[in-house]
Ligand SMILES: Nc1nc2c(ncn2[C@@H]2O[C@H](COP(=O)(O)OP(=O)(O)OP(=O)(O)O)[C@@H](O)[C@H]2O)c(=O)[nH]1
């Protein structure tokens with residue numbers, strides 16, 4: 001899948017991990033990334049924006065105990081996820097009707113069967129309806145697939161109006177998930193739009209309380225950036241709810257299709273990766289990017305990079321040589337990367353995340369700390385010792401947190417400073433992030 005992109009990216013990330021993450025290596029990586037993304041048909045502006053964001057992040061301060069290499073690799077992962085779509089799709093398992101639309105050969109009919117199979121495996125009862133009256137043998141194609149996966153099928157040979165077929169099917173079926181295959185066209189012609197609108201109206205009328213109607217646009221990955229225009233036009237005509245990107249196994253342009261969908265705000269719900277009825281996957285951008293750059297490789301890379309700790313930064317922290325600004329930047333850094341558990345997962349620390357209780361509580365606490373520190377003056381941040389009771393009162397008012405919470409943060413800062421002074425360099429190396437979180441009162 002996106003083989004070209006994947007191989008190139010891996011190569012440049014590996015090169016970076018082997019050498020250093022100095023300015024030159026980072027620039028080389030950015031250049032390689034630009035080249036690979038553009039060859040995967042991602043639009044030039046997004047590529048440019050992404051590399052700019054990456055360049056900036058590569059210069060940012062890092063978490064102590066983390067090398068610049070780790071920092072860069074993680075930033076690459078996160079920025080890629082950002083352009084591929086950040087959210088995992090929701091799949092409701094309630095009763096629904098699904099109308100599949102798209103141009104010729106986009107993969108509607110095969111996707112209809114794949115979806116039926118998907119919901120059947122979830123324990124629902126799907127049914128397939130053939131509403132393509134244009135393509136020769138469209139009826140037989142879906143009928144055969146329905147037989148193969150043992151799902152009820154309805155179609156009418158000879159009937160020219162798809163909405164009539166649908167109406168009859170809807171009278172007959174009481175299945176949980178009714179999947180409607182429609183006809184494609186060579187281009188976005190008004191005839192096609194009118195036809196899917198009529199199907200939509202018919203389907204809409206049949207939707208009972210508690211049921212939903214999904215209007216899914218099927219887009220083949222090989223159209224690359226043209227996905228943007230199609231998604232926009234179909235959305236305008238029909239108000240599509242989701243997109244399925246097909247044939248990701250067979251093209252190097254998938255990057256373009258996926259990023260284009262994300263840009264139009266169209267949610268990619270599933271991807272298909274082969275012709276078999278089981279070749280359908282929920283689209284999970286994080287997983288997708290992990291696979292793209294090879295998650296196993298990413299972990300190995302992080303491992304490699306970790307064994308070569310940034311000594312200067314570590315020394316500074318070990319000596320307890322940090323002010324509340326440093327403390328603040330750690331919190332900012334972590335928050336900027338999304339949730340803690342996600343961060344730990346990303347860094348290959350998933351196991352540890354499970355050991356740390358109440359991640360949500362911790363995150364809520366960190367948010368408060370952030371507000372508190374933002375309510376402190378520069379002087380107070382640099383020298384927290386000057387924060388007396390009246391200042392605590394003011395900071396409490398400014399941050400919307402209680403005085404006890406302000407005191408707790410200050411006490412944690414002092415405690416972590418003291419503990420950092422006591423901790424040996426060896427321990428910090430071994431403990432890495434875990435030790436650090438503990439020091440910050442986040443255990
Ligand atoms: N490699 C690969 N081929 C696919 C995938 N999905 C569909 N195809 C193939 O693409 C071709 C077109 O698929 P259909 O499902 O018939 O497309 P359609 O949108 O129904 O086409 P029309 O009915 O003509 O509009 C078929 O040969 C499918 O087997 C996929 O994920 N990977």
Ligand SMILES: [Mg+2]
Nearest residue numbers: 108109132138
């Ligand atoms: Mg078809």
